[in-house]
Amino acid sequence: MSSRPAARRPAPKGEYIETDSGNKVSRRSAITGTANIMLGGRTVIMADVVLRGDLHSTRPVPSSSGKDVTPTSISIGRCTVISTGSVIKPPCKISRGQTHYYPIKISDNVFVGPNCTISAISISSHVHIGANVVIQPFAIIKENVKILPNTVIPANMIIASGSVVGGQPARVVGEVGEGWGVSGGGSGGGLGVGGGGEEKWVEGGDLRELVRSIK
Amino acid sequence: MAQPFPYTYYTCDCFDSNNPLASKRGPQPLEEDERDFDPHNPRSNYTLYPLEQLLYCEDCQQIRCPRCVAEETINWYCPSCLFEVPSSVVKSDGNRCTRNCFNCPVCTSPMTTNSLDQHGDGPPYILACPYCKWSTVEIGIEVEKGTGISAQLAKIANGGHPIPSLKERDKERERKKELESRRREKDAMSPTQDSPTTDTERDSTPSHDDLFYNLSSFYKSQIDAQTPSNPFSSAEINFSSPSAYSRIMSMYSSSSRKNKRSKPAPARDAASILEGLSIHDPSNDAQAIERIKREGWSTTLQPSQKLAQPDPTIRFSDELRPLATLLCTKRSKRCRSCRHILSKPENKITSTRYKIKLLALNHIPRISMRALPSQYTQSSSAPSATATPFAYDALKPGIPTHFLLHISNPLFDPIRVTLATPSTTPGKVQSRVTILCPQFEVGANTDVWDDALASSLSPIKHSAQDAGQIEAGKIWDRGRNWTSVVVEVVPGFLDGVPGLASSIGPGAAPPTSTNDGRKRSGTGALRDVGEDDGDLNYDEDVLEIPVFVRLEFEADVNAEERGLGDSRGSKGEREKREEAFWVVVGLGRIVEI
Ligand SMILES: [Zn+2]
Ligand SMILES: [Zn+2]
Ligand SMILES: [Zn+2]
Ligand SMILES: [Zn+2]
Numbered sequence: 001m002s003s004r005p006a007a008r009r010p011a012p013k014g015e016y017i018e019t020d021s022g023n024k025v026s027r028r029s030a031i032t033g034t035a036n037i038m039l040g041g042r043t044v045i046m047a048d049v050v051l052r053g054d055l056h057s058t059r060p061v062p063s064s065s066g067k068d069v070t071p072t073s074i075s076i077g078r079c080t081v082i083s084t085g086s087v088i089k090p091p092c093k094i095s096r097g098q099t100h101y102y103p104i105k106i107s108d109n110v111f112v113g114p115n116c117t118i119s120a121i122s123i124s125s126h127v128h129i130g131a132n133v134v135i136q137p138f139a140i141i142k143e144n145v146k147i148l149p150n151t152v153i154p155a156n157m158i159i160a161s162g163s164v165v166g167g168q169p170a171r172v173v174g175e176v177g178e179g180w181g182v183s184g185g186g187s188g189g190g191l192g193v194g195g196g197g198e199e200k201w202v203e204g205g206d207l208r209e210l211v212r213s214i215k
Numbered sequence: 216m217a218q219p220f221p222y223t224y225y226t227c228d229c230f231d232s233n234n235p236l237a238s239k240r241g242p243q244p245l246e247e248d249e250r251d252f253d254p255h256n257p258r259s260n261y262t263l264y265p266l267e268q269l270l271y272c273e274d275c276q277q278i279r280c281p282r283c284v285a286e287e288t289i290n291w292y293c294p295s296c297l298f299e300v301p302s303s304v305v306k307s308d309g310n311r312c313t314r315n316c317f318n319c320p321v322c323t324s325p326m327t328t329n330s331l332d333q334h335g336d337g338p339p340y341i342l343a344c345p346y347c348k349w350s351t352v353e354i355g356i357e358v359e360k361g362t363g364i365s366a367q368l369a370k371i372a373n374g375g376h377p378i379p380s381l382k383e384r385d386k387e388r389e390r391k392k393e394l395e396s397r398r399r400e401k402d403a404m405s406p407t408q409d410s411p412t413t414d415t416e417r418d419s420t421p422s423h424d425d426l427f428y429n430l431s432s433f434y435k436s437q438i439d440a441q442t443p444s445n446p447f448s449s450a451e452i453n454f455s456s457p458s459a460y461s462r463i464m465s466m467y468s469s470s471s472r473k474n475k476r477s478k479p480a481p482a483r484d485a486a487s488i489l490e491g492l493s494i495h496d497p498s499n500d501a502q503a504i505e506r507i508k509r510e511g512w513s514t515t516l517q518p519s520q521k522l523a524q525p526d527p528t529i530r531f532s533d534e535l536r537p538l539a540t541l542l543c544t545k546r547s548k549r550c551r552s553c554r555h556i557l558s559k560p561e562n563k564i565t566s567t568r569y570k571i572k573l574l575a576l577n578h579i580p581r582i583s584m585r586a587l588p589s590q591y592t593q594s595s596s597a598p599s600a601t602a603t604p605f606a607y608d609a610l611k612p613g614i615p616t617h618f619l620l621h622i623s624n625p626l627f628d629p630i631r632v633t634l635a636t637p638s639t640t641p642g643k644v645q646s647r648v649t650i651l652c653p654q655f656e657v658g659a660n661t662d663v664w665d666d667a668l669a670s671s672l673s674p675i676k677h678s679a680q681d682a683g684q685i686e687a688g689k690i691w692d693r694g695r696n697w698t699s700v701v702v703e704v705v706p707g708f709l710d711g712v713p714g715l716a717s718s719i720g721p722g723a724a725p726p727t728s729t730n731d732g733r734k735r736s737g738t739g740a741l742r743d744v745g746e747d748d749g750d751l752n753y754d755e756d757v758l759e760i761p762v763f764v765r766l767e768f769e770a771d772v773n774a775e776e777r778g779l780g781d782s783r784g785s786k787g788e789r790e791k792r793e794e795a796f797w798v799v800v801g802l803g804r805i806v807e808i
Contacts, residue, residue, distance in 0.1 A: 096334075136345065143567045154324040154346035160294040160543060161567050169324040169346040172294065172543075178558050179267030179574045202267070 015047070016215065024214060035070050040078035040108065042211050050087040055101045073101060077108035077125065079207040081214070085115040091137030091155075102138070109181075109207045113149065120153075124161070126181045128203040144180050144204055148173070181205040218801070220607035221584050224263035225575070226252065226797040227280035252797040253641040254759040255752075263799055269575035270557040272550040278575050278796060279557055284548040291542045292564045295325055299564050300542055311539035315364040319344035320520060320535040326350075328361050340364075342537050354533055365539055372422075373534060384428050392489055421488055423526040430491020437482050503530055547571075580622045580630065580657065582764065584800045587617040587701065607803035610706040610758055617685060618704055618802065620650065620762075623697035624657040628768045631656050632698070635763040639707075643752075644805060646707040648760050651687045652700040660696040702760075706805045709756055758802045766794040 016024040021041035029045050031037065033053030045051065056073035073090045082088065090101045105122045112118065113131040123129075123141040130149030135141070140158045147153070148166035159165055164174040181204035201210040253259060261282070270279040291300045293312035304313065317326045324346035331339050339357035342364065343350035351357070355374040358367040372378045379387065421429070485492040507515060514532050521527050523538055547559040559571040586605035610616070624630050634653045639645040685691075691699045772788040 152346075154344075156327050156345055157325050158295050158297065160292075160297060163294070169322055171323050177265065177268030178270060178569065178572050179576050182267065182574060182576060 016044075022211075024211070033073060036073040038072055038075040040076060040080070042079045042208065043076050044081045044211055044214050046082060046084045046086075046114075046214075048085045049082050050089075051082075052087075052089045055090045055092070057101055057103065058098075072103050074104050074106075076106045077110070079108055079211050080106055080110040080112075081207055081210060082112045083114040083116075083131075086112050087117045089117070089119050091119040091121055093137075107143075109205070111203070111207060111210075126204045144176055146176050146180075146203065176204065218265065220801055220803045222801045223266070223582050223584070224254075224799045224801070225266055225269055225278065225579065226262045226799070227264065227269065227278045227283060228796070229280060229283035251637045251641055252761040252763070252799070254761055254799040254801075255642040255755055259799075266576045266579065266581060267574075269579070270548060271573050271575040271578040272553060272555060272557060273573060273578075274553045274555050275550060276792070276794070278579060279548075279550055283551045284557060285551050285554075286546040286548055289545045289547055289560065289562055290564070291544050293540055294543045295540045297564055305542065310542045312542060313365050313539070315362060316540035317342055317364065317537040318540055319347060319349055320524065320538050321349045321532075322347040323523075323538075325540065326537060328364060330361070331357065351537060354535060368537065373536070378424070381428070384425070385432065388429060388432065388489055395487075395489065421493070423528060426488070426491050426493050428491075429489055430485055433485050433490040441482055506531070577625050579794070579796070580624050580626075580632070580764075580766065582762070582798050582800070583621050584618050584702065584760075584802060585621065587619050609806045610704075610803045612706045612708045612805055612808060615703055615705050618702045619691055619699045620702045620800075621697060621699040622657055625660050625696075626768060626770070627659050627661070628770050629656055629659045630766045630768040633765040633767075634700075635765075636760060640758065640760055642759075643755055644707040644709055644758070646758055646760075646805070647703075647705040649703045650700060650762075651685065651703060652690050655690050655698050655700060657698045658693065658696045704758070704760070704802065706758055709805055709807050756805045758805055760800045760802060762798050762800060764796055764798055766792075768792055 014027070016026055018024050019039070021039070023039040023041060023043045023045070025031070025039075025045045026047040026049065028047035029049040029051070031045070031049075031051045031053060033051075033056060035053070036056045037051055037053040039045075051074055053073050056071045074088055076082070088104065088106075090104045092099050092101045094100075102121060104118070104120060106112075106118075106120075107123060107125040107127075109125050110123055110127045110129070112129045113133065115131055116129055116133045116135070118129075118133075118135045119137040120135045120139040120141055121137075123135075124143040124145075126143055127141050127145045127147070129135075129147045130151065132150045133147050134152045135147075136153060136155040136157075138156045139153045141147070141153075142159060142161035142163075144161050145159050146164045147159075147170070148164065150168070151166050151170045152168040153159070153165065153170040157170065159170075159172070162175050162180070163172045164176055165171065166173045181202065183202050183205050201207055254263070262280075264280050268281065270284060271277070272279050288302075291302065291305050291310065292298060293300065293314065293316050295316040296312065296314055298312075298314060300312070315328060318324065319326050322344060324344050326342040326344050328340050329343045329350075330336055331341060338359045338361075340359070340361045341351045341357055356368070356371050357375070358364060358371070360367060370378050370380075515530060516532060516535070520535070521529060524534075525536060525538075526534075529535070545560050545562070545564070548557045549555060550557055556571050557573045558569060560566070561568050561570055586607070620634070622632060632655055634650050636648050636650055638649070639647055685701050691701050693699070768791075769789045770792050772790050
């Protein structure tokens with residue numbers, strides 16, 4: 001129940017602003033440094049999500065044209081869903097008294113459950129993150145990983161693809177099955193229940209249907 | 216909670232292979248009540264899997280779960296640095312990373328290599344835990360280089376003392392043995408003098424490692440002493456040689472002292488510290504107790520911390536060692552009964568693709584249950600869009616609630632489905648379950664194109680006006696390859712049971728699942744065993760409905776070679792197939808009224 005998207009909660013009309021590439025961004029999200037954020041298309045940013053795009057790398061970016069290049073601090077891929085109340089904050093290191101931020105990269109078809117705090121350096125595609133998960137700075141999450149609710153992933157931890165992790169601190173507690181993310185031949189009818197408007201997606205799978213259903 | 220409500224788990228036949236499962240008993244599992252699948256039975260923990268974890272053997276035409284497949288390791292890799300470890304290294308060095316990967320001995324978090332240098336980039340280096348902040352400084356270990364940590368750590372004992380290498384150990388052992396034998400001789404010469412028991416070697420108790428190497432070298436010498444000089448071994452007796460002849464003759468002669476001397480002493484066990492014998496010394500215990508009195512419990516270790524250590528006999532936190540990261544494997548899986556490969560990942564560590572992958576979800580219908588949207592059940596309610604999501608974790612006892620059971624068919628043939636469920640759920644909380652339409656057809660899985668083209672096929676339109684029109688014997692809705700039927704559930708009362716849910720209400724801590732595929736923690740299962748006092752056990756307020764599913768369909772005879780085409784003239788040949796299994800739908804958690 002915890003990883004259900006909160007999409008069905010009552011929302012004012014026009015909760016989402018839809019961009020040209022099909023991104024849906026809640027009017028109630030808190031996004032700073034918009035210029036430093038890249039959304040891949042058909043990605044959903046729900047209400048009360050905080051994206052700290054303003055925390056970008058302060059190191060000079062080499063550019064051939066001599067012009068200033070806007071550094072990217074948060075890049076999110078396609079069909080990724082960031083659920084309500086989650087915070088995405090680029091990781092930082094302090095060296096010689098200075099704080100340096102590093103860009104955070106979240107790939108395609110990643111589901112981030114509600115009320116997560118994420119400072120990973122990269123999250124690969126088809127990753128399912130449960131509710132209330134904390135990912136500490138510079139962690140790397142590979143493809144096809146399931147993170148159980150309430151997990152705390154320590155800084156710098158690397159999670160190999162196909163793992164199920166849980167606990168505080170996180171440890172690998174299992175493997176996702178061979179069928180992870182495969183919705184199966186029945187995808188036409190899918191998981192959804194006719195007339196119910198329920199999810200037609202599976203954890204770790206293609207989130208297009210989920211994105212479509214969020215209004 | 217590993218799986219949010221409502222979830223569906225599938226059983227595999229193998230859990231009960233001694234009593235052939237319902238599939239062989241025909242479509243009426245209700246006839247034998249005691250055979251109903253009980254999801255609250257502790258054994259059920261090991262038989263229920265989410266569909267994506269199951270494979271399917273096309274030759275046996277059966278579901279294959281993690282218990283009924285045989286695994287073969289393709290390669291080993293470190294989950295932390297993602298380097299492949301050759302099997303020869305695994306054999307010689309064990310299944311741990313030999314590079315720089317370590318886990319914190321206190322909290323298991325992966326450790327990072329930090330520099331103690333002021334500028335943060337130079338020796339000395341330490342291993343530090345980013346989670347609990349434990350570091351090798353606490354055991355007095357610093358290393359000179361930032362890489363090859365495990366090789367460096369192997370040479371440093373806690374406190375920074377060097378660990379002798381194997382050769383040095385051997386030399387040292389020989390030296391001590393010599394000392395001892397010399398002393399013995401001395402004792403023999405002057406027996407009146409008491410031999411000094413307070414000699415330096417005996418004072419310091421040898422480490423676990425010392426004892427291990429002493430014992431292993433002792434055994435090696437014993438084996439060496441036994442094997443080569445056996446006078447009766449047939450390999451050594453060469454009858455054509457005169458020496459062998461004389462040896463045999465000497466066996467019969469009465470005075471064969473020479474021969475006796477050449478016989479090895481019978482194998483014996485270790486008799487001294489230098490041979491790896493460790494005699495329990497009560498004074499050690501007394502010392503440990505004194506230390507605990509002095510320093511408190513906080514310096515002692517948890518059992519899990521001890522057991523993770525290379526030396527699990529340690530007691531105190533200053534004896535901890537960083538734990539080299541355990542390796543992971545990539546494995547292929549075979550059917551246990553016919554040995555066919557069911558899944559084979561690509562060899563490369565970084566690849567997530569499979570060469571072969573026979574998934575159950577391509578053969579077994581996906582079954583899910585959802586609450587019937589409220590606008591269909593309450594005829595009076597306005598069709599407002601503000602329908603609150605159904606609270607699966609707060610099912611109300613005694614109130615009939617309608618759910619939709621949805622079956623979608625992955626097969627390219629239409630299937631005939633028969634569902635059966637016990638009228639009251641097994642377990643202490645008895646909920647009544649009625650499937651309103653237990654027999655129906657589900658269409659074939661065709662191209663997604665057809666779905667778009669045949670949108671007119673979906674014949675049953677439900678509107679708010681239909682409310683209350685839920686009819687027994689009729690399906691609720693269907694589409695290209697799916698059908699849904701209504702299930703009426705009356706959740707049981709928790710307080711029908713003494714010692715009710717006060718201790719396990721919805722606010723209680725959720726079970727800590729150890730495996731995605733397992734639904735409950737071991738503790739929950741353990742408590743079930745032998746504790747039958749009528750109290751509700753952990754998770755018994757979870758409404759889980761066992762449903763027996765039987766499928767009948769006609770398929771091409773060589774459907775398993777579908778990929779190769781049906782070119783062998785057997786196109787028209789069809790055969791009847793049957794498939795039967797239990798599923799368990801975890802619908803939600805019942806609350807008290
Ligand atoms: Zn099995
Ligand atoms: Zn490693
Ligand atoms: Zn730690
Ligand atoms: Zn088989």
